[in-house]
Amino acid sequence: MITLKMTPKEELIQLVDKSLQGDKFSLAKLISIFENTKPEFYEYKKIIIDYLKEKTSPKGYFVGITGTPGAGKSTLTGRLALELIRQREDISVAILAVDPSSQVSGGSLLGDRTRVKLPIDEKRIYFRSQASDKELGGLSKHTFNVCRVLYYLFDFIFIETVGIGQSEIEVQHIADHVFLVLQPLTGDQIQFMKAGVMEIPDAFIINKWDQHKEAQKTYYALKSTLSFIRPDSKETPIFPVSAYSGYGIKELMDYISGIKEGFSNLKNSLSKKEVYYFEKWVKNQYGMMGLELLKQEGGASHFIEKKGSFDLAIKEFSKLKYVF
Numbered sequence: 493m494i495t496l497k498m499t500p501k502e503e504l505i506q507l508v509d510k511s512l513q514g515d516k517f518s519l520a521k522l523i524s525i526f527e528n529t530k531p532e533f534y535e536y537k538k539i540i541i542d543y544l545k546e547k548t549s550p551k552g553y554f555v556g557i558t559g560t561p562g563a564g565k566s567t568l569t570g571r572l573a574l575e576l577i578r579q580r581e582d583i584s585v586a587i588l589a590v591d592p593s594s595q596v597s598g599g600s601l602l603g604d605r606t607r608v609k610l611p612i613d614e615k616r617i618y619f620r621s622q623a624s625d626k627e628l629g630g631l632s633k634h635t636f637n638v639c640r641v642l643y644y645l646f647d648f649i650f651i652e653t654v655g656i657g658q659s660e661i662e663v664q665h666i667a668d669h670v671f672l673v674l675q676p677l678t679g680d681q682i683q684f685m686k687a688g689v690m691e692i693p694d695a696f697i698i699n700k701w702d703q704h705k706e707a708q709k710t711y712y713a714l715k716s717t718l719s720f721i722r723p724d725s726k727e728t729p730i731f732p733v734s735a736y737s738g739y740g741i742k743e744l745m746d747y748i749s750g751i752k753e754g755f756s757n758l759k760n761s762l763s764k765k766e767v768y769y770f771e772k773w774v775k776n777q778y779g780m781m782g783l784e785l786l787k788q789e790g791g792a793s794h795f796i797e798k799k800g801s802f803d804l805a806i807k808e809f810s811k812l813k814y815v816f
Contacts, residue, residue: 504539511645512547514615519645523620526641527634534807537637541801544644550759552586552643553752554651556667558630558689561655563673564699568735569650570610575745576648577616584616586646588639590632590654592624618646624654629662636666636769640802643762648752656689664692665768668761669751673697674714676706690721695729697744702734766802767792773806785812 504525510518525536557569566589573585587610610617622632630653642649653663664670672693696714701707711732718728729747733740755761771792774782786809789795799805 501539504536505543508540508543508547516615516618519618519641520620522641523638526637527622531807531810534803537640537803538801541640541803544641548644550643550762552639552646552649553755553758554639554643554649554667554669554761555748556651556653556663556670557673558653558656558660558663558670558693559673559697560657560675560678563655563675563678564735565652565655565673568673568697568699568733569652571735571738571741572745572748573617573648573650574610575741576749577614579745579749583648584618584646585648585650586618586620586642587650587652588620588622588635588642589652590622590624590630590635592654618642630654630656630660631662631666636765639666640762640766648748661689661692666765668755669694669748671695671697673699674710675700676703676710678710693728695731695747697731697733699733699735701732701739702737707732766796770796770802770805774809777810 507518507522511522522540525533525540557565559565569587569589573587576583576585610619620638622634622638624630624632625634631651635651639649639651651663651667653660670693672689672695674696676698696718698707698711698714711730715730718730722728731740731744731747733744735741752758771783771786774786774792778785786792786795790798795809796802796805799808
């Protein structure tokens, strides 16, 4: 984790300028600033975000990739990212991959790096690992803060969750579109009907389609179940793909490109997420008493607007802790 000692505004601006030019070392330092929770870093974050707003418009579309361990999320995400930048020269892609932390040691093997093969010298693609730090929900406690920077720098931000179970659904609060990746023989119709993670995806991916017989069984079981549990919604897309052979990758990539083009709220998509994560921060730090105080202050949206930014809202709310 980067440590700064009263970094001057000029140094932060220089980091942003270099990041906008595709310098990965500068971007890594920017992200480390946003992963730092020390009080003095809230001012740094505000300076960075304000300058990014001056220099560029938000362009990031957040794509959530979630699923069980072993479903092939990392390989699939890496292949999609590569195909996207090969398809269009004006596209840039970031991957934020979360790996589980040990419940014993607290450490994390950031193994997604070994599965995602990306060109080192390609400025239009960036990969960042995060440890879950024992956070529940499939993401890291720093994931949203990092997304706030990537939002201004990349066209697509793939958020790959830690391997999840049936109830880890935090990714829905960041991603603009959520894909649930399944593998052959993931489960039967009863499993697919259970509440939890099956309720949140905007689309499903059945990976490892080269295991054709088993994959087809999963496909038809899922398809028939969705028609039963989502009868009033339009048909949920199911994409049969193989990250290994490339089967179905183009269709999936075209779909992802299309949903971003049809997304009408790109410039405002982060503001609602800031409200949710500010409220979550208050609850984590101060519990129900904190939420009651926030309600007295007019709610999360009002408090952020009154203080001028997400970061200053956190800084100023922290000063109210003496009332607890």
